[in-house]
Amino acid sequence: MKPNTKPAPGKTSGSAFRSRIRFALIALIVIVVYYWSIQGVRFEGIQGTAGTVSKSILQGFLHPDWSFVYIPEGEDLLRGLLDTLVISILGTVIAAVVCIPFAFCASTNMSRGLAVSGSGKILLSVIRVFPEIIVAILFIKAVGPGSFAGVLALGIHSVGMLGKLYSETIENIDRGPQEALIASGANRLQVLRYAVLPQVIPQFLSYSLYRFEINIRSATTLGLVGAGGIGTPLIFALQVRNWNRVGIILLGIIALVVVTDLVSGWIRKRIT
Amino acid sequence: MKTTVSPASPNPAAPGMEAPRKYKQIAGWIVLVAMIVACSIRTEATPYQLIVGLPQMGSLLQDMFPPDWSYLPTIWGPMMETLQIAILGTTLGALLAVPVALLCASNLGISRWVSLPTRMVLNLVRTIPDLLFAAIFVAVFGIGPFAGMLALVFFSFGIIAKLTFEAIEAIDPGPLEAMSAVGANRLQIIMYGVVPQALPYFMSYLLYTFEVNVRAAAVLGLVGAGGIGLLLDRSLGLFRYDRAAIIILLTLAIVLVIDYGSTMIRRKLL
């Protein structure tokens, strides 16, 4: 990582000494940080109940509540998983489209001047900094609990994440085709359509699918705060310590994630 | 891709002569649009709803500003606790990830009977959301930061192990060959051939996971696993949105600082 330069003969002590001091300083900081962290997260000691609780958790997971998988009239596992899937799809699709103008704004080679691209990048950073759950909570207060809040939360957070990835893609394209199109008399929009878009769209799709895989996982947690999907029955089951139900839900989540990962991976391989 | 004609071709056998059939493309678009519409209906996610909800969001934002600055000293402690959870969780997770990543990599001469099942277990661990880990550990170990830290250990372990083993598989095999040529055993090959190449990537992934974990740790408290999340939940429950606002602002500030520092360090690493 740090290049190991041999110091010139006359200066043996100078830079070697300095880099050793720097190393010692970093080591000291790291040690202090860890000491501070460890004494902050005190190990309370294994609770008396820990043993019994672990056993009942294990029992619950080994005997999942299969009856929860399908309940004709009400909330069941399949509906919950479907909702989670739907929330992720919609959230990702909306984000993938909405973030395009932001991404172009934030790219240094597409915007006129550093001020525009700089503020674009800052805007995307601000959006990215909000943890999804917090955004979900805010949207729940606004549009009520349920899937819609989840879609909005996922969508907005993904705009920030995808926007950054998209703008990096845009900044890395080959300038040649753009020049060729300008030379043949195309206007700005036509240059975008024929020289820029064909180069970036496959990569955009790939990133969007990758984001979709992450979003499926986030969508399961969003339900924990009431934003729809499988998280809501999950939090209920957790609160009443119904480990059998937690078990079946966990199995359902694993199944959903594995399947979507496989499908998404297959599609991604087809487009590149 | 809508060329409107495919002319009569003298040699229809050559692949480049004719325009490809458009049916697959059109079918693909129809499926996509249908899926989106179906999803919108299911989630009742319509622009109308959003517009209707906007004034409520507006009143929410009004309640949040001005943030309750006097609450700051109270939340500082839990905020630090959040950081501590993130630091320890990431570190322990990373330490656990090292041997597992080495076991998963296919180019280190490890039998497929070991690497494939390890990868499967790793994928399994990665499908479980961090909040679920946290909730389970809270049940076992009680409310508090320890449960949160454990949850992050598993969460980080999953991310770092996957990224690292992919990095290991992408290293230059040259130094490895050189090491076995001088007669090194497996461990020595790893120390001198793999580690120097993979270490910068590993550190980079560690820092990236740390960034993710700071955000995650902030909300773990919602299930009782310590950190600032508990206070957030309480403030929201009491409708003290101004307090929620200061919590969110502080979280944002810390996340921004950490993101910035981490990106700088990562840039110097690679």
Next chain:
Amino acid sequence: MAVLFPIADGGKQASAFETMTESWFAMIEFDNVTKIYDNGTVGLRNINLTIREGELVVIVGLSGAGKSTFLRSINRLTDISSGDIRVNGQSVTRASGSQLRRIRRDIGMIFQIFNLVKRSTVIRNVLSGRVGYHSTLRTLLGWFPKQDVELSLDALQRVNIREKAYVRSDQLSSGQQQRVSIARALAQEARVILADEPVASLDPLTTRQVMEDLKRINRDMNITTVINLHFIDLAREYATRIIGLRAGEVVFDGTPEEATDEAFAEIYGRPVQQDELLGGA
């Protein structure tokens, strides 16, 4: 200065009579053109010349002599500092916005690195040369009229790669990709073709094929062609007129017969080197 007996009509073999009464139509005019870069380097110094319709002009000179600057100022990919450049009677220097685009539409450009969109099909790349002819909306939707598609396929036929029309561009060899760029210029129905080191990235055999294509198009369709080359023997073999640049100035302007080795030594400021000859192929 423009004399108006245009002979040009695409596709006909030039008859002996027509070559005798070669048109004096001034296609490209440089009027006291100077280009000074921001860092003070002089790219072009007081260039005054006229290129007539139908000529195949080869520009030679050392790297940095101003060949690219000269070529790219014709379609204003590079702006000039003073003077005027006219193409087909219209001032490129003073043209703005849509006027400039219309002028560029009639000028086809071929680059050393082809500048094709690698992931797009050949036909798509060629069609993109037509965008200047249609409204923005139409081109954004990709609705090219049937005639455009026919035109593009014809252009591909002219450079002998019609059978690759629907293949992805990055699956072609370099020589084929360069022919696609030529087809793109033809699809533009350009009256001028500018080629910036079109063969520098190609092997000797493909180089000859591409140069043959350019010469044939110039002759059959009477398209004014200006080519930057650094291979001297190619220049002598294919040009109807050779212009030598040195330090931004025209130091030679004559026929290939007049371009002796001594003349080239003048242009380069030193004797000709081995790597400036393509050699037999």
